[in-house]
Amino acid sequence: MCTTCGCGQGQVKIEGEHEHEHRHADGTVHSHPHEHDAAHAHAHEHAHPHHHPDGTVHTHAHEHGGEHAHGHDHEHAHTHADGLTHAHPHDHDGEHAHEHAPGVHRHADGTWHSHDGTSEHVHEGDGALHYGLGPAHSHAPGMSQARMVRIEQDILAKNDQIAAGNRQRLSDRGVFALNLVSSPGSGKTTLLAASIRTLMPAQAVAVIEGDQQTTHDAERIRAAGAPAIQVNTGKGCHLDAAMVERALERLPLPSGGVLFIENVGNLVCPAAFDLGEACKVAVLSVTEGEDKPLKYPDMFRAARLLLLNKVDLLPYLNFDVEQCIAYARQVNPEIEVMQVSATTGQGMDAWLAWVRAGVRRAREAQLSTVEGLRQRVSELEDRLAPRH
Protein backbone atom coordinates (compact mmCIF):
# COMPACT_ATOMS: atom_id res chain seq x y z
CA MET A 1 0.00 0.00 0.00
CA CYS A 2 1.23 3.47 -0.89
CA THR A 3 1.96 5.28 2.35
CA THR A 4 1.41 8.64 0.75
CA CYS A 5 -2.13 8.21 -0.42
CA GLY A 6 -3.16 4.81 0.90
CA CYS A 7 -3.70 3.41 -2.57
CA GLY A 8 -3.35 -0.29 -3.18
CA GLN A 9 -4.90 -1.47 0.06
CA GLY A 10 -7.29 -4.29 -0.56
CA GLN A 11 -6.71 -4.14 -4.29
CA VAL A 12 -3.62 -6.26 -4.66
CA LYS A 13 -4.32 -9.35 -6.69
CA ILE A 14 -1.75 -12.11 -6.49
CA GLU A 15 -1.99 -14.79 -9.13
CA GLY A 16 -2.92 -18.22 -7.91
CA GLU A 17 -4.10 -17.15 -4.49
CA HIS A 18 -7.86 -17.32 -3.94
CA GLU A 19 -10.46 -18.61 -1.50
CA HIS A 20 -13.47 -18.30 -3.70
CA GLU A 21 -14.35 -17.17 -7.13
CA HIS A 22 -16.70 -14.43 -8.14
CA ARG A 23 -18.85 -15.00 -11.12
CA HIS A 24 -20.14 -11.81 -12.60
CA ALA A 25 -23.37 -11.21 -14.46
CA ASP A 26 -21.46 -10.99 -17.71
CA GLY A 27 -19.90 -14.37 -17.18
CA THR A 28 -16.40 -13.25 -16.24
CA VAL A 29 -14.90 -14.97 -13.28
CA HIS A 30 -12.24 -13.61 -11.05
CA SER A 31 -10.70 -14.66 -7.82
CA HIS A 32 -9.39 -12.56 -5.06
CA PRO A 33 -8.12 -13.15 -1.57
CA HIS A 34 -11.07 -13.07 0.74
CA GLU A 35 -9.96 -12.50 4.27
CA HIS A 36 -12.65 -11.02 6.43
CA ASP A 37 -10.01 -9.24 8.43
CA ALA A 38 -9.24 -6.97 5.60
CA ALA A 39 -11.72 -4.37 4.52
CA HIS A 40 -12.90 -4.72 1.01
CA ALA A 41 -15.65 -3.29 -1.07
CA HIS A 42 -17.52 -4.91 -3.87
CA ALA A 43 -20.89 -4.30 -5.38
CA HIS A 44 -22.24 -7.27 -7.24
CA GLU A 45 -24.32 -10.35 -6.77
CA HIS A 46 -22.55 -13.24 -5.18
CA ALA A 47 -23.31 -16.42 -3.31
CA HIS A 48 -21.21 -17.92 -0.64
CA PRO A 49 -21.74 -20.53 2.01
CA HIS A 50 -22.40 -19.68 5.63
CA HIS A 51 -21.30 -22.06 8.33
CA HIS A 52 -23.42 -21.70 11.41
CA PRO A 53 -22.46 -22.46 14.99
CA ASP A 54 -24.90 -25.37 14.97
CA GLY A 55 -23.07 -26.89 12.06
CA THR A 56 -25.59 -26.21 9.32
CA VAL A 57 -24.26 -24.85 6.13
CA HIS A 58 -26.31 -23.06 3.58
CA THR A 59 -25.67 -20.94 0.60
CA HIS A 60 -27.57 -17.81 -0.10
CA ALA A 61 -27.26 -15.15 -2.66
CA HIS A 62 -27.47 -11.55 -1.79
CA GLU A 63 -27.28 -8.64 -4.03
CA HIS A 64 -25.62 -5.56 -2.73
CA GLY A 65 -26.86 -2.59 -4.63
CA GLY A 66 -24.10 -0.36 -3.53
CA GLU A 67 -20.95 -0.03 -1.58
CA HIS A 68 -20.47 -1.94 1.54
CA ALA A 69 -17.40 -2.53 3.54
CA HIS A 70 -17.10 -4.96 6.32
CA GLY A 71 -13.96 -6.09 7.93
CA HIS A 72 -15.27 -7.65 11.07
CA ASP A 73 -18.05 -9.73 12.49
CA HIS A 74 -21.42 -8.14 13.03
CA GLU A 75 -24.76 -9.40 14.22
CA HIS A 76 -27.87 -9.22 12.13
CA ALA A 77 -30.57 -11.48 10.86
CA HIS A 78 -31.49 -12.26 7.32
CA THR A 79 -34.79 -13.51 6.05
CA HIS A 80 -34.25 -15.43 2.90
CA ALA A 81 -36.39 -16.27 -0.04
CA ASP A 82 -36.89 -19.76 1.34
CA GLY A 83 -38.47 -18.28 4.50
CA LEU A 84 -35.61 -19.20 6.76
CA THR A 85 -34.84 -16.54 9.31
CA HIS A 86 -31.71 -16.79 11.29
CA ALA A 87 -29.21 -14.72 13.13
CA HIS A 88 -25.55 -15.33 12.98
CA PRO A 89 -22.81 -13.91 15.06
CA HIS A 90 -21.05 -10.91 13.68
CA ASP A 91 -19.50 -8.22 15.87
CA HIS A 92 -19.11 -4.63 14.89
CA ASP A 93 -15.88 -3.09 15.83
CA GLY A 94 -16.21 0.09 13.95
CA GLU A 95 -18.20 2.08 11.52
CA HIS A 96 -19.51 0.55 8.41
CA ALA A 97 -21.85 1.57 5.69
CA HIS A 98 -24.46 -0.74 4.28
CA GLU A 99 -26.53 0.09 1.29
CA HIS A 100 -28.87 -2.79 0.75
CA ALA A 101 -31.15 -3.59 -2.10
CA PRO A 102 -34.78 -2.85 -1.28
CA GLY A 103 -36.33 -5.47 0.95
CA VAL A 104 -37.13 -6.44 4.45
CA HIS A 105 -34.68 -6.99 7.22
CA ARG A 106 -35.70 -9.05 10.21
CA HIS A 107 -33.71 -8.92 13.41
CA ALA A 108 -33.00 -11.55 15.97
CA ASP A 109 -35.41 -9.98 18.43
CA GLY A 110 -38.23 -10.09 15.92
CA THR A 111 -38.16 -6.42 15.02
CA TRP A 112 -38.07 -5.63 11.37
CA HIS A 113 -38.04 -2.72 9.07
CA SER A 114 -38.09 -2.08 5.39
CA HIS A 115 -35.18 -0.91 3.39
CA ASP A 116 -36.04 1.45 0.66
CA GLY A 117 -32.87 3.38 1.07
CA THR A 118 -34.52 6.33 2.72
CA SER A 119 -36.11 4.93 5.86
CA GLU A 120 -34.28 4.57 9.11
CA HIS A 121 -32.12 1.56 9.48
CA VAL A 122 -31.54 0.22 12.93
CA HIS A 123 -28.70 -2.13 13.59
CA GLU A 124 -28.65 -4.23 16.69
CA GLY A 125 -25.30 -5.38 17.81
CA ASP A 126 -22.78 -4.89 20.60
CA GLY A 127 -25.70 -3.95 22.85
CA ALA A 128 -26.42 -0.65 21.19
CA LEU A 129 -29.06 0.51 18.77
CA HIS A 130 -27.55 2.43 15.91
CA TYR A 131 -29.92 4.83 14.29
CA GLY A 132 -29.55 7.17 11.49
CA LEU A 133 -27.79 5.40 8.71
CA GLY A 134 -30.01 6.95 6.08
CA PRO A 135 -30.07 10.45 4.70
CA ALA A 136 -31.49 13.45 6.63
CA HIS A 137 -32.59 11.69 9.73
CA SER A 138 -33.44 12.35 13.31
CA HIS A 139 -31.94 10.89 16.44
CA ALA A 140 -33.56 9.21 19.41
CA PRO A 141 -35.15 11.60 21.91
CA GLY A 142 -32.69 12.87 24.47
CA MET A 143 -29.81 13.28 22.06
CA SER A 144 -29.04 16.75 20.71
CA GLN A 145 -30.60 17.46 17.34
CA ALA A 146 -28.24 16.94 14.51
CA ARG A 147 -28.50 19.29 11.62
CA MET A 148 -27.51 18.69 8.08
CA VAL A 149 -25.57 21.29 6.20
CA ARG A 150 -25.61 20.98 2.46
CA ILE A 151 -22.26 21.48 0.72
CA GLU A 152 -22.37 20.07 -2.84
CA GLN A 153 -18.77 20.86 -3.59
CA ASP A 154 -16.40 18.96 -5.84
CA ILE A 155 -13.53 17.44 -3.93
CA LEU A 156 -11.02 18.57 -6.48
CA ALA A 157 -12.55 22.04 -6.47
CA LYS A 158 -9.42 23.63 -5.10
CA ASN A 159 -7.18 22.34 -7.86
CA ASP A 160 -9.80 23.13 -10.47
CA GLN A 161 -10.14 26.67 -9.18
CA ILE A 162 -6.42 27.32 -9.38
CA ALA A 163 -6.32 25.70 -12.80
CA ALA A 164 -9.09 28.01 -13.97
CA GLY A 165 -7.02 30.92 -12.71
CA ASN A 166 -4.00 29.68 -14.64
CA ARG A 167 -6.12 29.23 -17.74
CA GLN A 168 -7.44 32.78 -17.48
CA ARG A 169 -3.98 34.18 -16.97
CA LEU A 170 -2.63 32.29 -19.98
CA SER A 171 -5.57 33.35 -22.10
CA ASP A 172 -5.14 37.00 -21.13
CA ARG A 173 -1.50 36.74 -22.21
CA GLY A 174 -2.44 35.00 -25.46
CA VAL A 175 -0.29 31.99 -24.56
CA PHE A 176 -0.95 28.50 -25.95
CA ALA A 177 -0.27 26.04 -23.14
CA LEU A 178 0.28 22.31 -23.61
CA ASN A 179 0.51 19.65 -20.88
CA LEU A 180 2.84 16.88 -22.09
CA VAL A 181 2.15 13.53 -20.47
CA SER A 182 3.70 10.10 -20.92
CA SER A 183 5.49 7.30 -19.13
CA PRO A 184 9.10 7.99 -18.17
CA GLY A 185 11.46 7.56 -21.11
CA SER A 186 9.07 8.22 -24.00
CA GLY A 187 11.29 11.01 -25.28
CA LYS A 188 9.34 14.07 -24.09
CA THR A 189 12.38 16.17 -23.24
CA THR A 190 14.24 15.30 -26.45
CA LEU A 191 11.10 16.06 -28.43
CA LEU A 192 10.75 19.40 -26.67
CA ALA A 193 14.38 20.35 -27.21
CA ALA A 194 14.08 19.54 -30.92
CA SER A 195 10.80 21.48 -31.17
CA ILE A 196 12.31 24.51 -29.44
CA ARG A 197 15.32 24.62 -31.72
CA THR A 198 12.98 24.76 -34.75
CA LEU A 199 10.30 27.05 -33.31
CA MET A 200 12.65 29.69 -31.94
CA PRO A 201 13.43 32.48 -32.42
CA ALA A 202 10.36 33.22 -34.56
CA GLN A 203 8.11 31.68 -31.97
CA ALA A 204 8.39 32.60 -28.28
CA VAL A 205 8.63 29.52 -26.08
CA ALA A 206 8.74 28.86 -22.35
CA VAL A 207 8.83 25.54 -20.50
CA ILE A 208 7.79 24.27 -17.07
CA GLU A 209 9.63 21.04 -16.28
CA GLY A 210 8.27 18.55 -13.76
CA ASP A 211 10.28 15.76 -12.18
CA GLN A 212 10.64 14.28 -8.74
CA GLN A 213 14.26 15.37 -8.51
CA THR A 214 17.10 17.09 -10.39
CA THR A 215 17.14 20.06 -12.71
CA HIS A 216 18.53 18.04 -15.60
CA ASP A 217 15.54 18.54 -17.86
CA ALA A 218 15.27 22.29 -17.30
CA GLU A 219 18.99 22.54 -18.07
CA ARG A 220 18.54 20.65 -21.33
CA ILE A 221 15.71 22.98 -22.30
CA ARG A 222 17.76 26.06 -21.49
CA ALA A 223 20.60 24.60 -23.56
CA ALA A 224 18.13 24.33 -26.45
CA GLY A 225 17.49 28.07 -26.11
CA ALA A 226 14.24 28.48 -24.17
CA PRO A 227 13.59 29.79 -20.67
CA ALA A 228 12.62 26.99 -18.31
CA ILE A 229 11.55 26.54 -14.70
CA GLN A 230 12.10 23.20 -12.98
CA VAL A 231 9.46 22.04 -10.52
CA ASN A 232 10.64 19.21 -8.30
CA THR A 233 7.74 17.41 -6.78
CA GLY A 234 9.79 15.46 -4.25
CA LYS A 235 7.57 12.53 -3.39
CA GLY A 236 4.80 13.78 -5.62
CA CYS A 237 3.89 11.95 -8.79
CA HIS A 238 2.24 14.68 -10.82
CA LEU A 239 2.20 18.40 -11.28
CA ASP A 240 -0.83 20.19 -9.91
CA ALA A 241 -2.34 23.58 -10.64
CA ALA A 242 -0.79 25.25 -7.60
CA MET A 243 2.71 24.25 -8.71
CA VAL A 244 2.06 25.62 -12.17
CA GLU A 245 0.66 28.82 -10.69
CA ARG A 246 3.86 29.38 -8.74
CA ALA A 247 6.03 28.54 -11.73
CA LEU A 248 4.12 30.99 -13.91
CA GLU A 249 5.06 33.78 -11.52
CA ARG A 250 8.71 33.21 -12.33
CA LEU A 251 8.54 32.56 -16.05
CA PRO A 252 8.63 35.21 -18.78
CA LEU A 253 5.57 34.57 -20.93
CA PRO A 254 5.31 36.80 -23.96
CA SER A 255 2.04 37.15 -25.87
CA GLY A 256 1.61 34.70 -28.67
CA GLY A 257 4.04 32.38 -26.97
CA VAL A 258 3.75 28.66 -26.44
CA LEU A 259 4.11 27.20 -22.96
CA PHE A 260 5.11 23.56 -22.79
CA ILE A 261 4.46 21.94 -19.43
CA GLU A 262 6.40 18.70 -19.28
CA ASN A 263 4.59 16.71 -16.61
CA VAL A 264 6.20 14.09 -14.40
CA GLY A 265 6.65 10.84 -16.35
CA ASN A 266 3.57 8.95 -15.22
CA LEU A 267 0.64 7.61 -17.22
CA VAL A 268 -1.74 7.45 -14.27
CA CYS A 269 -1.93 10.46 -11.98
CA PRO A 270 -1.50 13.50 -14.21
CA ALA A 271 -4.74 12.59 -16.01
CA ALA A 272 -6.78 13.77 -13.07
CA PHE A 273 -5.13 17.12 -12.45
CA ASP A 274 -6.08 20.08 -14.58
CA LEU A 275 -3.19 22.53 -14.77
CA GLY A 276 -4.95 25.20 -16.82
CA GLU A 277 -3.58 23.98 -20.14
CA ALA A 278 -5.32 24.29 -23.52
CA CYS A 279 -4.86 20.58 -24.03
CA LYS A 280 -2.94 17.48 -23.03
CA VAL A 281 -0.55 15.89 -25.48
CA ALA A 282 0.24 12.25 -24.79
CA VAL A 283 3.65 11.05 -25.94
CA LEU A 284 3.98 7.32 -26.55
CA SER A 285 7.14 5.80 -27.94
CA VAL A 286 7.22 2.78 -30.24
CA THR A 287 9.47 0.99 -27.77
CA GLU A 288 6.45 0.71 -25.49
CA GLY A 289 3.52 -1.65 -26.07
CA GLU A 290 0.76 -0.91 -28.60
CA ASP A 291 -1.84 -1.55 -25.93
CA LYS A 292 -0.72 1.29 -23.66
CA PRO A 293 -3.92 3.22 -24.50
CA LEU A 294 -6.03 0.35 -23.22
CA LYS A 295 -3.95 -0.09 -20.10
CA TYR A 296 -3.99 3.59 -19.19
CA PRO A 297 -7.29 4.70 -20.67
CA ASP A 298 -7.84 7.76 -18.48
CA MET A 299 -4.73 9.43 -19.80
CA PHE A 300 -5.51 8.76 -23.45
CA ARG A 301 -9.07 9.82 -22.92
CA ALA A 302 -7.86 13.12 -21.52
CA ALA A 303 -5.47 13.83 -24.38
CA ARG A 304 -6.29 15.80 -27.53
CA LEU A 305 -3.22 14.62 -29.44
CA LEU A 306 -1.16 11.44 -29.36
CA LEU A 307 2.44 11.78 -30.52
CA LEU A 308 3.85 8.40 -31.45
CA ASN A 309 7.57 9.01 -30.97
CA LYS A 310 10.84 7.29 -31.99
CA VAL A 311 9.35 6.01 -35.27
CA ASP A 312 12.89 5.84 -36.67
CA LEU A 313 13.23 2.66 -34.58
CA LEU A 314 10.27 0.88 -36.22
CA PRO A 315 12.45 -1.30 -38.48
CA TYR A 316 14.01 -2.86 -35.38
CA LEU A 317 10.78 -3.49 -33.48
CA ASN A 318 7.59 -5.54 -33.70
CA PHE A 319 5.41 -2.53 -33.05
CA ASP A 320 2.04 -2.51 -34.84
CA VAL A 321 1.34 1.17 -35.50
CA GLU A 322 -2.18 0.69 -36.87
CA GLN A 323 -3.16 -1.43 -33.86
CA CYS A 324 -1.86 1.22 -31.49
CA ILE A 325 -3.82 3.93 -33.25
CA ALA A 326 -6.93 1.74 -33.24
CA TYR A 327 -6.61 1.21 -29.48
CA ALA A 328 -6.15 4.92 -28.91
CA ARG A 329 -9.27 5.67 -30.97
CA GLN A 330 -11.22 3.02 -29.12
CA VAL A 331 -10.52 4.75 -25.84
CA ASN A 332 -10.86 8.25 -27.30
CA PRO A 333 -12.61 8.45 -30.70
CA GLU A 334 -11.68 12.14 -31.02
CA ILE A 335 -7.94 11.81 -30.46
CA GLU A 336 -5.56 13.08 -33.16
CA VAL A 337 -2.49 10.98 -33.86
CA MET A 338 0.89 11.99 -35.31
CA GLN A 339 3.99 9.89 -35.85
CA VAL A 340 7.26 11.65 -35.12
CA SER A 341 10.93 11.11 -34.56
CA ALA A 342 12.63 13.78 -32.50
CA THR A 343 16.04 12.51 -33.56
CA THR A 344 15.56 12.24 -37.34
CA GLY A 345 12.98 15.02 -37.69
CA GLN A 346 10.38 12.79 -39.30
CA GLY A 347 6.85 14.11 -38.73
CA MET A 348 8.10 17.17 -36.84
CA ASP A 349 6.78 19.63 -39.43
CA ALA A 350 3.20 18.44 -38.94
CA TRP A 351 3.58 18.54 -35.15
CA LEU A 352 4.99 22.06 -35.17
CA ALA A 353 2.32 23.25 -37.61
CA TRP A 354 -0.24 21.95 -35.09
CA VAL A 355 1.49 23.94 -32.35
CA ARG A 356 1.58 27.11 -34.43
CA ALA A 357 -2.12 26.74 -35.23
CA GLY A 358 -2.80 26.59 -31.49
CA VAL A 359 -0.74 29.71 -30.93
CA ARG A 360 -2.80 31.54 -33.57
CA ARG A 361 -6.02 30.51 -31.85
CA ALA A 362 -4.69 31.70 -28.49
CA ARG A 363 -3.72 35.01 -30.04
CA GLU A 364 -7.16 35.51 -31.54
CA ALA A 365 -8.77 34.66 -28.23
CA GLN A 366 -6.57 37.19 -26.45
CA LEU A 367 -7.59 39.96 -28.78
CA SER A 368 -11.26 39.15 -28.30
CA THR A 369 -11.35 39.95 -24.58
CA VAL A 370 -10.93 43.32 -22.93
CA GLU A 371 -8.37 42.08 -20.43
CA GLY A 372 -6.45 40.36 -23.19
CA LEU A 373 -6.36 43.52 -25.25
CA ARG A 374 -5.22 45.49 -22.26
CA GLN A 375 -2.30 43.16 -21.69
CA ARG A 376 -1.37 43.16 -25.35
CA VAL A 377 -1.38 46.94 -25.47
CA SER A 378 0.73 47.20 -22.35
CA GLU A 379 3.21 44.71 -23.81
CA LEU A 380 3.52 46.68 -27.03
CA GLU A 381 3.95 49.91 -25.11
CA ASP A 382 6.82 48.35 -23.16
CA ARG A 383 8.43 47.31 -26.40
CA LEU A 384 8.03 50.72 -27.99
CA ALA A 385 9.26 52.63 -24.94
CA PRO A 386 12.66 54.19 -25.54
CA ARG A 387 15.55 52.26 -24.01
CA HIS A 388 17.58 53.92 -21.30
Next chain:
Amino acid sequence: MHEMSLAQSIVEIVERTAAANGGGRVSAVRLEIGALSHVEVEALRFCFDAVTRGGAAEGARLELDSPPGQAWCMPCGATVPLARLGDACPHCGSHQLQVTQGEEMRVKDIELI
Protein backbone atom coordinates in the same frame (compact mmCIF):
# COMPACT_ATOMS: atom_id res chain seq x y z
CA MET B 1 -5.98 8.17 -7.42
CA HIS B 2 -4.73 10.18 -4.51
CA GLU B 3 -6.95 9.17 -1.72
CA MET B 4 -4.83 10.92 0.89
CA SER B 5 -4.97 14.28 -0.86
CA LEU B 6 -8.65 13.70 -1.61
CA ALA B 7 -9.27 12.99 2.07
CA GLN B 8 -7.40 16.15 2.97
CA SER B 9 -9.49 18.17 0.56
CA ILE B 10 -12.67 16.61 1.94
CA VAL B 11 -11.71 17.38 5.53
CA GLU B 12 -10.75 20.92 4.57
CA ILE B 13 -14.16 21.49 2.97
CA VAL B 14 -15.94 19.86 5.92
CA GLU B 15 -14.08 21.72 8.66
CA ARG B 16 -14.53 25.03 6.87
CA THR B 17 -18.25 24.43 6.52
CA ALA B 18 -18.58 23.35 10.13
CA ALA B 19 -16.79 26.47 11.33
CA ALA B 20 -18.98 28.68 9.15
CA ASN B 21 -22.11 27.05 10.54
CA GLY B 22 -21.64 27.59 14.22
CA GLY B 23 -18.85 25.14 14.90
CA GLY B 24 -19.61 21.90 16.66
CA ARG B 25 -18.59 18.38 15.89
CA VAL B 26 -19.16 16.74 12.57
CA SER B 27 -20.93 13.43 13.07
CA ALA B 28 -21.37 12.44 9.45
CA VAL B 29 -20.00 13.33 6.05
CA ARG B 30 -21.84 12.30 2.92
CA LEU B 31 -19.89 12.00 -0.29
CA GLU B 32 -21.02 11.40 -3.80
CA ILE B 33 -18.44 9.20 -5.46
CA GLY B 34 -19.64 8.18 -8.90
CA ALA B 35 -19.32 4.59 -10.01
CA LEU B 36 -16.93 5.66 -12.78
CA SER B 37 -14.66 7.82 -10.66
CA HIS B 38 -11.13 6.62 -9.99
CA VAL B 39 -11.46 6.46 -6.25
CA GLU B 40 -10.49 3.42 -4.25
CA VAL B 41 -13.10 3.54 -1.53
CA GLU B 42 -11.19 1.54 1.05
CA ALA B 43 -8.13 3.70 0.68
CA LEU B 44 -10.35 6.76 0.99
CA ARG B 45 -11.92 5.47 4.23
CA PHE B 46 -8.49 4.73 5.62
CA CYS B 47 -7.20 8.18 4.75
CA PHE B 48 -10.36 9.88 5.97
CA ASP B 49 -9.92 8.27 9.38
CA ALA B 50 -6.34 9.40 9.49
CA VAL B 51 -6.95 12.97 8.40
CA THR B 52 -9.97 13.61 10.66
CA ARG B 53 -8.10 12.72 13.82
CA GLY B 54 -7.79 15.64 16.18
CA GLY B 55 -10.20 17.79 14.21
CA ALA B 56 -13.88 18.67 14.31
CA ALA B 57 -14.70 15.67 12.14
CA GLU B 58 -12.91 13.06 14.20
CA GLY B 59 -15.02 9.95 14.43
CA ALA B 60 -17.46 11.17 11.80
CA ARG B 61 -19.31 8.53 9.79
CA LEU B 62 -18.36 8.55 6.14
CA GLU B 63 -21.37 7.82 3.94
CA LEU B 64 -21.00 7.24 0.24
CA ASP B 65 -23.60 7.67 -2.45
CA SER B 66 -22.51 6.08 -5.68
CA PRO B 67 -24.37 7.40 -8.73
CA PRO B 68 -24.21 4.81 -11.51
CA GLY B 69 -22.36 5.48 -14.73
CA GLN B 70 -24.28 6.94 -17.66
CA ALA B 71 -23.25 8.18 -21.05
CA TRP B 72 -24.76 9.79 -24.12
CA CYS B 73 -24.36 7.45 -27.06
CA MET B 74 -23.97 9.45 -30.24
CA PRO B 75 -25.15 6.80 -32.72
CA CYS B 76 -28.11 5.84 -30.51
CA GLY B 77 -28.95 9.43 -29.69
CA ALA B 78 -29.82 8.35 -26.16
CA THR B 79 -28.47 8.11 -22.63
CA VAL B 80 -27.24 4.61 -21.87
CA PRO B 81 -25.93 2.95 -18.70
CA LEU B 82 -22.17 2.60 -18.47
CA ALA B 83 -20.65 0.10 -16.06
CA ARG B 84 -17.02 1.07 -16.66
CA LEU B 85 -15.20 3.77 -18.54
CA GLY B 86 -14.10 2.32 -21.84
CA ASP B 87 -17.10 0.02 -22.16
CA ALA B 88 -19.04 0.12 -25.39
CA CYS B 89 -22.66 1.18 -25.65
CA PRO B 90 -24.75 -1.74 -24.36
CA HIS B 91 -27.24 -1.23 -27.19
CA CYS B 92 -25.21 -0.61 -30.31
CA GLY B 93 -21.64 -1.45 -29.30
CA SER B 94 -20.22 1.93 -30.29
CA HIS B 95 -17.46 3.63 -28.31
CA GLN B 96 -18.64 7.10 -29.27
CA LEU B 97 -19.86 7.85 -25.80
CA GLN B 98 -19.93 11.05 -23.75
CA VAL B 99 -20.07 10.36 -20.03
CA THR B 100 -22.99 12.20 -18.41
CA GLN B 101 -22.98 10.72 -14.92
CA GLY B 102 -20.75 8.65 -12.70
CA GLU B 103 -17.54 10.65 -12.51
CA GLU B 104 -18.65 12.80 -9.61
CA MET B 105 -16.48 13.29 -6.58
CA ARG B 106 -18.25 15.68 -4.28
CA VAL B 107 -18.99 16.41 -0.69
CA LYS B 108 -22.77 16.48 -0.51
CA ASP B 109 -23.53 17.40 3.04
CA ILE B 110 -22.41 17.05 6.62
CA GLU B 111 -24.19 16.40 9.86
CA LEU B 112 -23.32 18.70 12.73
CA ILE B 113 -24.06 18.04 16.38
